[in-house]
Amino acid sequence: MERAVSGVRSKRVPGERDKATTVLSMVGLPARGKTYIGRRVARYLSWLGHPTRVFNVGSYRRRQIGASQPADFFAPTNKEGRQVLHDLAMTALDDMLAWLREGGEVGIFDATNSTKERRRFVEERCRKEGLPVVFIESFCNDPAVIEANVRDTKLKSPDYVDMDPDAAAQDFLRRIAHYESMYETLDDPNQSYIKIIDVGRQVILNRIHGYLPARLAPLLIDLHVSPRPIWLTRHGQSAYNQHGRIGGDPELSPAGEEYAKHLAEFVRKNAKRDQEVAVWTSTLRRTIQTATKITRSPRTWRALDEIDAGVCDGMTYDQVRIEMPDVWAARSADKFRYRYPRGESYEDVIQRLDPLIIQLERQRSPTLVIAHQAVLRSIYAYLMDRPPGECPSISVPLHTVIQLTPTAYGCEEKRFALPPHVEDQGAGG
Numbered sequence: 001m002e003r004a005v006s007g008v009r010s011k012r013v014p015g016e017r018d019k020a021t022t023v024l025s026m027v028g029l030p031a032r033g034k035t036y037i038g039r040r041v042a043r044y045l046s047w048l049g050h051p052t053r054v055f056n057v058g059s060y061r062r063r064q065i066g067a068s069q070p071a072d073f074f075a076p077t078n079k080e081g082r083q084v085l086h087d088l089a090m091t092a093l094d095d096m097l098a099w100l101r102e103g104g105e106v107g108i109f110d111a112t113n114s115t116k117e118r119r120r121f122v123e124e125r126c127r128k129e130g131l132p133v134v135f136i137e138s139f140c141n142d143p144a145v146i147e148a149n150v151r152d153t154k155l156k157s158p159d160y161v162d163m164d165p166d167a168a169a170q171d172f173l174r175r176i177a178h179y180e181s182m183y184e185t186l187d188d189p190n191q192s193y194i195k196i197i198d199v200g201r202q203v204i205l206n207r208i209h210g211y212l213p214a215r216l217a218p219l220l221i222d223l224h225v226s227p228r229p230i231w232l233t234r235h236g237q238s239a240y241n242q243h244g245r246i247g248g249d250p251e252l253s254p255a256g257e258e259y260a261k262h263l264a265e266f267v268r269k270n271a272k273r274d275q276e277v278a279v280w281t282s283t284l285r286r287t288i289q290t291a292t293k294i295t296r297s298p299r300t301w302r303a304l305d306e307i308d309a310g311v312c313d314g315m316t317y318d319q320v321r322i323e324m325p326d327v328w329a330a331r332s333a334d335k336f337r338y339r340y341p342r343g344e345s346y347e348d349v350i351q352r353l354d355p356l357i358i359q360l361e362r363q364r365s366p367t368l369v370i371a372h373q374a375v376l377r378s379i380y381a382y383l384m385d386r387p388p389g390e391c392p393s394i395s396v397p398l399h400t401v402i403q404l405t406p407t408a409y410g411c412e413e414k415r416f417a418l419p420p421h422v423e424d425q426g427a428g429g
């Protein structure tokens, strides 16, 4: 029987709906986490469907004049050095503007931009292109934060490759001192800026208007780099998984219940003794049942419910292929943007996961997320900085814990296949 339901394909390209071309210009002394913040913002906006790219002036310097420039190269008294740095910054800025002209949506200009004069220059250049500029400053004088940043990122940077760590630290501190001697913090009431003081102790928003810049504030308020594992797992095998059916609200199969026990053991073994583990599930029975051996009261999120398969809910993929060939063909052609009739697309799933991602960024303790295939693919794409269009092909097998540990510039991944092994029929859930 062929059902008369036509496919619904969202016509817009991801990002087009709210396209608001914007320049975000970082501000801050070296070792204040500008690059970290810029990359996190880029990852977040790209995931939400706004093509975003970081243009890092340090990388231009390394490529064009070599990595190992001594601290005095950056001194305000070194006129030649200042000119070279200015020219490099302008090249990066021009490349960013060209990229935005070609269809990019958010350009992140990652440089110290430490003087008012430089910032006016950036604004002027962008204004000529009709582009708004929002400055994002990381202001921090906490020696512990700066020291950790120098140790964890700067001394591993290509600027100090093969150099004795003490000599490298001395040189870098001298470089910072040069920048400090000319640094001017953001305080122009007419400029649009977000100023993050001491890693979020205080956040000042000045003239922040519009959908996109306003969306950044919740993310920036809580960014931190405390190492903690994020465990992603699908629920244990469900009665629907056994028969390759999608959607529904089935219970766990006996194999699924056994997985729940192994998962509880995994969490006990891998969480440090004094750590409280946050357990998050969807509102569907199979995820809550998977959590029961760990906690009777997980935090349930509707945002974690599986992609809504609409009129296909409860069917097998074979049924969809035979009974709804239009739906099958349209979804196969663009699995990311295809919206099930009266259901959702992956793109929709990402939008509803946004508040959960902000909450996940806030977490300082280990977090176990027990959810569903499409939803976990979407979360994984965010954490691992994969293009959202790749979501439908990310592997998230049953009875596997994916451990992602955020680091300064990404996440470390480990996968643990737990017993019992079950056949994965590929159908979501």
Ligand code: SIN
Pocket: 057, 058, 059, 061, 085, 110, 111, 112, 113
């Ligand atoms: C760098 O060369 O590392 C950054 C230059 C700057 O933004 O001042």
